[in-house]
Amino acid sequence: MQRVLDHIDRHLDDDLSLDALSAVAAFSKHHFHRQFAATFGLSIHRYVQLARMRRASHHLAFHTAASVTEIALDAGYQAPDAFARAFRQRFGQSPTDFRKTPDWKTWLTAFGPFIDARSRHMANYTLNDVVIRDFPATPVAVMTHLGDPQGIPGTIRRFVTWRRSVGLGKTVSDTFTIFYCDPRRTSPTQFRLGLCAATTRTIPPNDDRVTQDLIPRGRCAVLRVIGRSDDLEHPATFLYRNWLPGSGEELRDFPLFCQRVTFYPDVPENETVTDLFLPLV
Template identity: 65%
Template structure:
């Protein structure tokens, strides 16, 4: 297969993944998705499995169950039955069987105390498929902003990055109790460590909610912090914004050396503007900030 033909195949498969993200509540059967790819059903099924290492049916089921797992772990409003219906299951017991088969926990147990290691392993086919996406940026996608000094409430995650979802869950619970929900306080993450090069035991990131209120003593270890003012290169990431590594590599490896700028002293950080599953995954929006050294006069 020529490079041009390979890229056409990749573009068709990219179109299918995007369609799945946009239409999780609709018909995502083989007939519908093969039409999106403009392949025959038999050829599409073979090509999808060969490209992503998972069948179309399993990929769609995982995408729906993954959204359901987020609703159970991070969204307190919906009942398990409502989450089951939202995932396309007419009966809660069928949803429970599928959920347990994929994540080794019942939906109720996962809501109470998620086991993130089996969850991450189960979601690996989704993650692996999306790493094959050819998301690219250009220098025209970068803006330089003067970021204002922003007081924040901070919960630090230290240790294995695989366990970060547990910290996220605790931070969400603290925010709700403190009256600093996402609709009230802007949400930031500060990346102190690169998971590719940092030993798991030494990994650190900070989960932050904008707030200038005094932080009351609390059992969760939330403290007051500050994201300092300064010039920043900003790259907007739309969709799949949990995996910011490609965007960060573009900023550091591709954009920065040719920009004439120097990285500042504060770590890379992001502001999460809209969240999956509050919005479909392809509509999640995150601004990634690379702090820069200030220009000196003269």
């Protein structure tokens, strides 16, 4: 089943019919269809639809260069009208309206079954996966998200727009996220997250409320996460619960943070790379 999920991630533009995917799984069509639904809680057809629609919605929200027609074809639809109908049915907005003002709450609800399915097959980390590195002092520009975690995609969208406007896109500036608090132990109104672009520039006062900060130099335990990176709770829990108690290390007074090395949908989701840093004394 993991081989099938990886195949879907890598081949969203190719034939993902029941015949093709049952061959990848080396199951009969009948057995594969039933086994997939039993394992993930949704049919293989719906999973593929959601995977393609998720990539399309990312392109609409964050990649403004592509037209709606191009995105529709990329999602496997023969005509933009068919794509628009399917998109509205799923998200309650037309693709054009979503591009202008995404309704992220409805978007997250629509992808709940897809996210749940992917969460059932998470990586199993070992103590040998963690390395100690000296992290260099890194000046950053920070846009802070404060409030309900469901609003994070909207903050990311604003941050991406700001980065492009000042010439600090992800191809020229390293990307970090600072996790100031644990969402499981913080009320939604007090949740705080920092979206960062590495830069030595002086950031003047601005309407986007981007400020200057510094990720300090120091030793860090580093866990490389390959695959889904929009929810890092599982690898973070491994660092705190499994690695730290027996490591002989002490935590430094700086929060957990990560570096986004590669991004979805620039690369297939199962190939995204995120380095998770746990600051140590």
